[in-house]
Amino acid sequence: MKRWMPLLIITLILVLSIGCSQHRKSPENPSSAGQGGNPDEMKVAFVYIGPVGDAGWTAAHDNARKLVEKELPWVKTSFIESVAENADSERVMNEYARKGYKVVFATSLGHMDFLINAANENPNTIFMHCSGYKTAPNASTYFGRIEQPRYLSGIVAGKMTKTNIIGYVAAHPVPEVIRGINAFTRGVRSVNPKAVVKVVWTHSWYDPAKEREAAESLLDMKADVIAQHQDTAACQQAAEKRGCYSIGYNTDMSAFAPKAHLTAPIWRWEKYYVPALKSVKDGTWKNTPYWGGLKEGVVDLAPFGPMVPEDVKKLVQEQRKLMEDEKLDWCTGPVKDQEGKERVKTGETMSYDDQMKMNWFVEGVEGDTTE
Amino acid sequence: MKISIEKRVEPSPLTPYLSPLVSLALALIVCAVIFKAAGANPFKAYREMFMGAFGSDFAIEATLIKATPLILCGLGVAAAFRMQLWNIGAEGQLYVGAIAASWVALNYGFNQPLISLGLMFLAAALAGGIWGMIPGILKAFRGSNEVITTLMMNYIAIFLTSYLVYGPWKDPTGYSVPMTALFNRNSWLPKIFDTSVHGGIIIALILVVLSWILFYKTRWGYEIRVSGANEKAAAYSGMNAAKNIILVMFFSGALAGIAGMSETAGIQHRLQQGLSPGYGYTAIIVAWLARLHPAAVVVSAILFGGLLVGGDQLQISMSMPVSVSNILQGLILFFVLGGEILFSYKIKIGGKSGHQPCPAAKENA
Numbered sequence: 001m002k003r004w005m006p007l008l009i010i011t012l013i014l015v016l017s018i019g020c021s022q023h024r025k026s027p028e029n030p031s032s033a034g035q036g037g038n039p040d041e042m043k044v045a046f047v048y049i050g051p052v053g054d055a056g057w058t059a060a061h062d063n064a065r066k067l068v069e070k071e072l073p074w075v076k077t078s079f080i081e082s083v084a085e086n087a088d089s090e091r092v093m094n095e096y097a098r099k100g101y102k103v104v105f106a107t108s109l110g111h112m113d114f115l116i117n118a119a120n121e122n123p124n125t126i127f128m129h130c131s132g133y134k135t136a137p138n139a140s141t142y143f144g145r146i147e148q149p150r151y152l153s154g155i156v157a158g159k160m161t162k163t164n165i166i167g168y169v170a171a172h173p174v175p176e177v178i179r180g181i182n183a184f185t186r187g188v189r190s191v192n193p194k195a196v197v198k199v200v201w202t203h204s205w206y207d208p209a210k211e212r213e214a215a216e217s218l219l220d221m222k223a224d225v226i227a228q229h230q231d232t233a234a235c236q237q238a239a240e241k242r243g244c245y246s247i248g249y250n251t252d253m254s255a256f257a258p259k260a261h262l263t264a265p266i267w268r269w270e271k272y273y274v275p276a277l278k279s280v281k282d283g284t285w286k287n288t289p290y291w292g293g294l295k296e297g298v299v300d301l302a303p304f305g306p307m308v309p310e311d312v313k314k315l316v317q318e319q320r321k322l323m324e325d326e327k328l329d330w331c332t333g334p335v336k337d338q339e340g341k342e343r344v345k346t347g348e349t350m351s352y353d354d355q356m357k358m359n360w361f362v363e364g365v366e367g368d369t370t371e
Numbered sequence: 372m373k374i375s376i377e378k379r380v381e382p383s384p385l386t387p388y389l390s391p392l393v394s395l396a397l398a399l400i401v402c403a404v405i406f407k408a409a410g411a412n413p414f415k416a417y418r419e420m421f422m423g424a425f426g427s428d429f430a431i432e433a434t435l436i437k438a439t440p441l442i443l444c445g446l447g448v449a450a451a452f453r454m455q456l457w458n459i460g461a462e463g464q465l466y467v468g469a470i471a472a473s474w475v476a477l478n479y480g481f482n483q484p485l486i487s488l489g490l491m492f493l494a495a496a497l498a499g500g501i502w503g504m505i506p507g508i509l510k511a512f513r514g515s516n517e518v519i520t521t522l523m524m525n526y527i528a529i530f531l532t533s534y535l536v537y538g539p540w541k542d543p544t545g546y547s548v549p550m551t552a553l554f555n556r557n558s559w560l561p562k563i564f565d566t567s568v569h570g571g572i573i574i575a576l577i578l579v580v581l582s583w584i585l586f587y588k589t590r591w592g593y594e595i596r597v598s599g600a601n602e603k604a605a606a607y608s609g610m611n612a613a614k615n616i617i618l619v620m621f622f623s624g625a626l627a628g629i630a631g632m633s634e635t636a637g638i639q640h641r642l643q644q645g646l647s648p649g650y651g652y653t654a655i656i657v658a659w660l661a662r663l664h665p666a667a668v669v670v671s672a673i674l675f676g677g678l679l680v681g682g683d684q685l686q687i688s689m690s691m692p693v694s695v696s697n698i699l700q701g702l703i704l705f706f707v708l709g710g711e712i713l714f715s716y717k718i719k720i721g722g723k724s725g726h727q728p729c730p731a732a733k734e735n736a
Contacts, residue, residue, distance in 0.1 A: 080687055086648060
């Protein structure tokens with residue numbers, strides 16, 4: 001054994017020295033790499049909270065990234081997966097800016113403060129933050145009115161349930177998730193006032209095992225439709241296994257549960273990314289928050305499963321049309337909370353700010369926002 | 372055919388230096404094969420990682436920031452490991468340290484940064500120490516397995532943090548986002564000169580020196596080392612094992628708690644979930660790679676800081692999946708532990724064994 005140890009060390013030294021010498025010969029140096037080879041090329045980075053995977057939140061962003069590359073030949077993209085919502089994200093964003101990336105998209109709420117720090121540090125890079133509320137001269141926010149398709153998917157669930165118990169596997173009790181549950185429940189109750197929506201928290205955006213367990217616990221409580229605010233299709237599979245129905249989220253999840261998947265509120269981020277990058281290129285970009293809906297196409301409803309009856313499809317299409325024409329909003333009063341107290345008066349609609357801060361459940365939800 | 376494993380009577384004096392180096396080299400070579408399989412040029416990948424971790428001022432600063440909690444937690448677990456106490460709980464001890472430091476910062480706004488930071492430091496050390504001491508007491512008096520108890524205590528600490536940031540400590544002006552308000556500026560660890568490196572690294576380095584003195588220059592340190600090397604000898608010479616177990620677990624937890632204070636006061640400036648991406652677990656690898664020596668912990672923590680920072684480059688520049696850098700970390704631990712055994716024992720194939728073979732080998736024979 002003693003004989004091969006020095007051999008190994010020599011190998012290591014050789015390997016490292018070859019690596020270093022290659023670097024010295026390498027033509028790229030930091031300043032030219034910063035500009036990129038082609039002056040017309042725009043380097044765009046995507047910072048993801050989870051792994052890309054086949055379905056879910058990050059997959060929706062990554063599908064959009066691929067479409068951006070296809071539609072805008074002058075854009076070159078890079079992405080980084082599983083960036084935690086801590087100081088690591090700031091380092092990654094700084095790193096991209098230093099490498100000459102013109103635009104950085106960060107895709108999770110917890111990246112917010114770190115993105116603002118990175119924006120202050122790198123004034124020549126434009127940062128866009130999904131789902132947050134803080135901006136800077138070179139940092140904006142963007143989000144979509146996913147509550148619209150959530151409400152529509154609620155109509156489908158309300159029509160399809162027989163036990164009048166619908167399960168909802170939810171990630172974290174933050175306004176974004178609470179709004180989604182509320183919009184969904186309002187949709188359910190608009191067609192089925194007897195139905196209730198039971199909420200179970202997983203305290204995680206991405207954890208297939210926990211999501212499946214949560215869905216199974218809801219199915220045990222006689223829920224026969226499972227909806228979700230999670231990044232994987234685990235809930236869909238759990239519902240399919242029990243012969244129940246499910247509502248997906250983020251991307252069309254029907255491939256994972258063809259017999260269960262009724263429909264899903266989904267994201268089409270390219271409808272935002274493409275115009276946003278064009279505005280950066282022609283110099284018209286502004287740091288105003290973006291909040292598109294069905295009309296803009298950034299949110300959508302996945303195709304219905306074969307089990308959804310025609311009359312339900314027709315009803316949903318009618319309601320969708322009303323929403324696109326801004327004649328119907330999910331949070332137009334009267335809206336009562338869980339205790340039956342009226343929170344939004346008849347005819348009034350919650351303001352953008354109130355929606356962004358929403359931390360209470362509407363009537364019909366069984367669950368606790370402080371759990 | 373007879374295969375037996377024997378303890379080396381006289382390990383080579385070079386062993387402490389060779390074993391970690393050879394283990395690292397082997398891990399890098401095996402991982403190069405994985406890079407190749409993932410469709411990347413291994414030389415380019417390692418070069419990108421190295422440049423990402425040490426190739427510029429920014430890179431070195433980022434590496435040192437990452438190394439800070441690893442030094443503190445690494446020192447902590449190394450102290451416990453020395454006494455053969457397997458403290459897997461540095462992660463939780465870090466979290467309770469962060470909670471205690473945040474409690475001081477949020478409730479007692481002192482005008483003097485030195486007083487404010489000093490109290491945060493003490494609170495964090497005390498909280499982390501108590502968190503480590505509880506499994507220590509259970510071990511000393513009830514014989515509970517500290518691997519299980521320290522690990523379970525991690526979850527309690529992490530969920531306690533979630534409870535606080537979702538509930539009573541949530542920033543009332545923060546759109547219901549689960550985090551506390553920002554600390555007062557007096558509770559921020561200052562940056563060193565005009566770099567982005569915060570004062571936590573200085574605290575860490577001072578504690579490295581203190582740990583070294585404690586373990587190599589004091590009677591108590593000697594007792595701990597003897598107890599770790601030979602429990603029975605320690606008992607015969609009248610050392611109080613229970614007392615030492617509890618004290619060393621307190622010390623170990625306190626260091627990890629200080630890492631929690633350094634992260635909250637130096638980087639986050641508030642308490643929030645996920646403040647540690649597993650520093651307490653990575654510290655276990657750091658401590659083993661350093662062969663539990665306080666000074667070597669600094670080197671291996673900087674190496675691991677660099678690995679974490681440089682690992683990003685695998686994604687940014689090489690478009691490789693995130694799991695590859697995790698694989699590299701795992702391989703290093705695997706080879707370090709394997710190397711430890713191969714350097715301290717030798718495998719004998721055939722012939723008669725002069726020493727007592729280990730039981731597993733005996734069964735196979």
